[in-house]
Amino acid sequence: MKPFSKLASRYLLTTLSIIFSISLLGNVSASGSTASLGAVVENNLIFPIVQNTELGRIVTTPCNTEIIHNGKQLLESVDILLDPGHGGPETGSVGSNGLVERDLNLIVALLVEKELLSLGYTVALTRTTDLHMPIRQRTAIANALSPKVFVSIHHNGGAVRRSEVPGTETFHQINNSESQRLAGLLFEEVFESFKKYWIPWVNTVHNGASSRLSEPGRDAYGILRDTPNVPSVIIEAVYLSNPPEAALMMLPEVQQVEAEAITRGIHRFISTSDPGSGFKPSFIDGAMTGTGSARGCVDSIHGDDLRVTTAYSNDEFESLTSAAKKAGMSVEEFQMFGVHALDLFLKLDSDKNSLKEEISAPVVSGSNVSNVSWSTESQVALARVGEAYGFSSSEVQKLGATLMVFLTNLE
Structure with a gap:
């Protein structure tokens, strides 16, 4: 591989690492929305709905962080x-x-x-x-x-x-x-x-x-x-x-x-x-300084974590563990990283209607099983990618792993 290609792949991985790390910390505020989808209500707190997905409702918390929340009380x-x-x-x-x-x-x-x-x-x-x-x-x-x-x-x-x-x-x-x-x-x-x-x-x-x-x-x-x-x-x-x-x-x-x-x-x-x-x-009033930022805002725990299981063949799992080690991550982190990268690509892709035609669902059977625990914040990426491709959570998790193995092996 040419030095430029190696540099480009390293730059891509570094950029994705930064984005992924920020998303795990839950410090990325949701983008503004004018959609009227109603809200989930829990303990007198209102969680406006951003998107309805098969995995659950994407809502924003009091600190304006996107999470998956499947509360039963709805307010239209x-x-x-x-x-x-x-x-x-x-x-x-x-x-x-x-x-x-x-x-x-x-x-x-x-x-x-x-x-x-x-x-x-x-x-x-x-x-x-x-x-x-x-x-x-x-x-x-x-x-x-x-x-x-x-x-x-x-x-x-x-x-x-x-x-x-x-x-x-x-x-x-x-x-x-x-x-x-x-x-x-x-x-x-x-x-x-x-x-x-x-x-x-x-x-x-x-x-x-x-x-x-x-x-x-x-x-x-x-x-x-x-x-x-x-x-x-x-x-x-x-x-x-x-x-x-x-x-x-x-x-x-x-x-x-x-x-x-x-x-x-x-x-x-x-x-x-x-x-x-x-x-x-x-x-x-050009000198007005407003208040109301999310800086220092700390949410309570809302919603539940989700455990997703994906199976790999022997060859697939060997490639996965090798690539994860090369990237300095655990296998679980590596799969999550890939899903967040896919979510980022979706945000950058203007033609989302052709996604289902471009990628087939990965086979999620095999003798090697990997379990990943997804927080309510991380589930948002899992839900959005699944909704875009029409894939199950297990399929999305494996698709993320496949992407990361490919990117890591570019060098």
Whole structure:
């Protein structure tokens, strides 16, 4: 073999090794999706479905990692999805009295849920506990459930300009007139509900309903940008950085007042054609630094591992063990590596319709048996390759091994 060919094969194996290692660590976030496939629900956690396969449902976890999850409780859609902003290490604003926005957002969202349920709506929350959840997962839930309304509940911080009126802000999608109407109704209701309290308010020039853009025509907030088919709004009710406002929001009766105002705004949006009010021109905030990444996010264990058995002839198994040793891997790792490589090739292949015609299913009988334990994360590659080729898990596992033996023997 020419030196260049050897170098190319080594480069390919090294690249695949890096990709495989990352995938095993579970640090690769799922790509954004706007498919409405519903979700699996487990212990009040919502796992949006990415793809249905023969092996099981590919879903994303709270940390936005793809896994196989075959839970029995399914949720196809809801009328209203509420998103309590922040969570986990992302506290949001913190008042001088110790009131944390992360916690207040959840308190108010749960109160809104109760009010909406009493009106007969179906409601879901992106989180019902103090949970670290990236923006990408929150929008994946919204896209999977396709609600009539998606409201992300927040409370503000940072303003210092004194005001006679509350500093309520709502943000809508720049290219969605229904989102704009929803933002106007929420602003109207929440602003009026707080206006009856006589305290030293603060606000900014953005008091009202508007669109915050990172550049012309592009929503700055991922919550709004990544849910193009769902009327979505972010509400920032008061400024916790202002001590009088933080003190006010500590009161349960005031939290209830806010929840009822948000409920009225949502109900009016669905049941009337009211236009809302408080609209301001969109503005560009190129310096905005958002939160909501998956960095440091750690999932609990969801789903079950899968044990897949594949059999090899004597010659096949000898080639497999020899190639695995040459690559510095165990036989089990070598087979998994091959399946992840096949999954990568599928992502790069634009013509997936011809796959079944190009490759025949490998024979999985023989006197040498290999068992591989697949985690819920690794099963995703197994499921996708099996779905693409129409192969069983055992056949996919052997196909991955065949690929790796071929690549290793290129040198």
